Amino acid sequence: MWVANGLSQDLPSGVVMAGNWQGAELAIWRSVSGRLAAWGDRCPHRGMRLSHGFVRGETLSCIYHGWTYGSDGACSKIPAHPTMVPPAAIKAEVYQCVEADGVIWVGPAGPEADLPDLSGMVAVRSVSVLGDVAALTRALPGFVADGALWRGQVGGVSVSLVVQARGAGLGLHALCGAAAHRVAVSRWLDGVVQLVEQEALT
Amino acid sequence: MIPAAVLNEWYPVAMIAQLAAWPGRQTxxxxxxINVFRDAAGAVVVQGADGPLAVTLAYGHVWACPGVPAHxxxxxxxADQPGRRLVDCGVVRVKCSPLRAVENFLDIAHFPFVHTDVLGAEPHxxxxxxxxxxxxDSDEVWATKVHFYQPQAAKSAAGGIVTEYMYRVAAPTASVLYKTCPNNADEWDVIAIFVQPLTEELCEVWPWMALFDDTTPQADLIQFQQMIFLQDRSILENQIPRLLxxxxGKEIPTQADLTSIAYRRWLKRKGLTYGAQMVAA
Known part of the structure; x- marks a missing residue:
């Protein structure tokens, strides 16, 4: 199953962020040349979160001891032993990570189902909201949910929300049918957050 | 159920300079x-639910043993050597296993990345x-002949030097290091961490130093040590799992981690498993 982990525009080159897949914590990063990768959020050395690490060129390094991993997840450098070739067994836990129509998707390693079709949509923004799917349902009458993808109309513009479970809350990744409406949809999204959080309290 | 081996060890529970009357330090x-306080006669008492604990006062701190002291x-x-300045550095609370806090103290390979431009710097x-x-004989873990390039090895260091270290695990949650003294080539600076295990996943770290440094103001020495420990905390609170x-199989060491390997082996052999993860999850 693919899980949306944000919008492409929110993960620039050379940046790493935290993400998740079905309860597993992830480090998602983009190399300087633009390559995306998603790994389990633990360095195999001492269990440090790789999402606290740093990107240099086409590699991600752990912030604790600088162990460096290439896009395939294999450790390529151990700074404490600069001349040693790291054993192949030292490898980050690799997930599939792709982006389409401005959304970053993560899935387990191996073959996967097709991505939800968001062609023709433009990314608006992502928000976090403290509330559950029930509260979201009450806050979005008229929206139809197909898995994590919610579709509806806002002021005559088609809107898609890709929903991601995030701890006690949800991540909402919003897209709309026309670039000219991004500001209006972004304002509407602020209202949705307020509504969901009110609903979650009742 | 906490193993007797764990209960029969000594743990730091307070700084002597901060002791007060009942209820004192509730921790x-x-x-x-427990409550750590001075009674009406001025004696230091560590009071647990089932009565007072064995107490030792040493190195600026109160040490307690919840069981029957094994030694x-x-x-x-x-600590008794003339000319040394003894510095209590206060306390840093860290959401991690007390054993992870000690292991981090034994580690030098992280200096260039966590204490950048202070205790280490790339490409060194x-x-x-x-x-x-x-x-x-002493039942302690020792690492010797450890050398590392440091841009600013101590508050009193003027520039980069290759520092020599010796590390010593003296108790399950206490470690002492000896490092090149920038002011006195014949002596070692002594820096210790005394770790109080609040729970298996929460600890308070009391750094303590015995230095040859007559010039650096006390506040600067403490601030230097606090800065180092706050940098370490950003690591310690983000290791998965919290337990050591x-x-x-769960974590992969290299040759640079020989001290950590020995520390883990020593803990396991002695049954000092409070704060440890025994089964690979």
Whole structure:
């Protein structure tokens, strides 16, 4: 199953962020040349979160001891032993990570189902909201949910929300049918957050 | 159920300079509530739910044993050496296993990345061979002949030097290091961490120093040490799992980690498993 982990525009080159897949914590990063990768959020050395690490060129390094991993997840450098070739067994836990129509998707390693079709949509923004799917349902009458993808109309513009479970809350990744409406949809999204959080309290 | 081996060890529970009358310092030791205070006669008492605990006063701190002490508190002979300045550095609370806090203290390979431009700097990242032993006479873990390039090894250091270290695990949650003294080539600076295990996943770290440094103001020495420990905390609170894995397989060590390997082995052999993860999850 693919899980949306944000919008492409929110993960620039050379940046790493935290993400998740079905309860597993992830480090998602983009190399300087633009390559995306998603790994389990633990360095195999001492269990440090790789999402606290740093990107240099086409590699991600752990912030604790600088162990460096290439896009395939294999450790390529151990700074404490600069001349040693790291054993192949030292490898980050690799997930599939792709982006389409401005959304970053993560899935387990191996073959996967097709991505939800968001062609023709433009990314608006992502928000976090403290509330559950029930509260979201009450806050979005008229929206139809197909898995994590919610579709509806806002002021005559088609809107898609890709929903991601995030701890006690949800991540909402919003897209709309026309670039000219991004500001209006972004304002509407602020209202949705307020509504969901009110609903979650009742 | 906490193993007797754990209960029969000494743990730091307060700074002597901060003691007060009842209720004094209300805190946790191995998950149980204790009060550390001075009674009407001025004696230091560590009161647990089932009565007072064995107490030792040493190195600026109050040490308590919740069980029957298996041995006296470890010695630090340098604490009595003339000319040394003894510095209590206060306390840093860290959401991690007390054992992870000690292991991090034993580690030099992280200096260039966590204490950048202070205790280490790229490209000086190599950790050469050093010697590690579990000394049977004192029942302590020792690492010797550890060398590392440091841009600013101490508050009193003017520039980069290759620092030599010796590390010593003197108790399950206490470690002492000896490092090149920037002001006195014949002596070692002594820096210790005394870790109070509040629970298996929460600790308070009391750094303590015995230095040859007559010039640096006390506040600067403490601030330097606090800065180092706050940098370490950003690591310690983000290791997964919080507990220290003692079974091999879950974490991959290298030659630079020989001290950590010996520390884990020593803990396992002695049954000092409070704060440890025994089964690979």
């Amino acid at each position: 946790l030791l191995l998950g149980s509530e 006296p508190l470890f010695p630090i002979p340098e 990242t190599e950790v050469g061979r050093y010697e590690v032993q579990i000394r049977e 894995p003692l079974d091999p």
